[in-house]
Amino acid sequence: MSSYATFDSFTTERFDPSGVTVRAHGELDIANAPVLRQCLTEEVDAGAQRMVVDLTGVTFMDSVALAVVLHFRRRLGDDRLAVVIQDDSYARLIFDISGIAQTLTLVPTVEAAVAATI
Numbered sequence: 001m002s003s004y005a006t007f008d009s010f011t012t013e014r015f016d017p018s019g020v021t022v023r024a025h026g027e028l029d030i031a032n033a034p035v036l037r038q039c040l041t042e043e044v045d046a047g048a049q050r051m052v053v054d055l056t057g058v059t060f061m062d063s064v065a066l067a068v069v070l071h072f073r074r075r076l077g078d079d080r081l082a083v084v085i086q087d088d089s090y091a092r093l094i095f096d097i098s099g100i101a102q103t104l105t106l107v108p109t110v111e112a113a114v115a116a117t118i
Contacts, residue, residue, distance in 0.1 A: 010039045015114050019050035025057040028065035028091075037068045044075065050117040051076055054084040054110055061091040066098060073104060081105070082113035 009025045009032060020043045028036060043051065053069055055061070073081045082105040085092045095101040107113045 010036060012039065012043060015052070016050075018047060019052070019114065019117065020048040021052040021054055021110055021114070023054040023057060027060040028055075028058050029060060029062040030064045033062075033064040033068050036065060037071070040068065040072050044072070049076065049080060050114075051081045052084060052110060052113040052117065053081065054113070055089070055091045056084055056086055058089070058091045061094045063094070063098070066094055066100060069104070070100065079105065079116070079118045082107055082116040084108065084110050084113045 009027075011023045011025075013021045013023070015021055022036075022039060022043065024036065040051070040053075051072060053072075069081075069083060083095075085095065085106050086108060092101075092106070095104070095106065105113070105116045107116055
């Protein structure tokens with residue numbers, strides 16, 4: 001885990017040369033989803049091929065932010081993106097209600113997410 005950067009309410013941390021963990025904090029909605037998208041885009045453009053999106057610090061999430069996560073799952077490919085999310089969180093409720101939970105790798109810890117990405 002070598003480099004850190006901050007993008008508004010997002011932090012990034014490399015877990016290997018081609019892998020990055022992006023931690024979101026606070027609310028993820030239409031107002032800051034473009035910042036999340038920019039953060040993820042910059043990481044992929046810088047060579048990230050594996051991505052962990054940690055949503056454990058998220059208190060609110062809307063469909064626009066969900067679409068950003070889905071876009072990067074598609075961009076990176078199957079098994080290259082994992083989402084860290086707590087079962088009893090509001091963000092998890094959004095994934096479950098939308099039916100997206102079955103299409104993403106959702107895990108309770110960053111360690112499990114790193115292990116789940118190939």
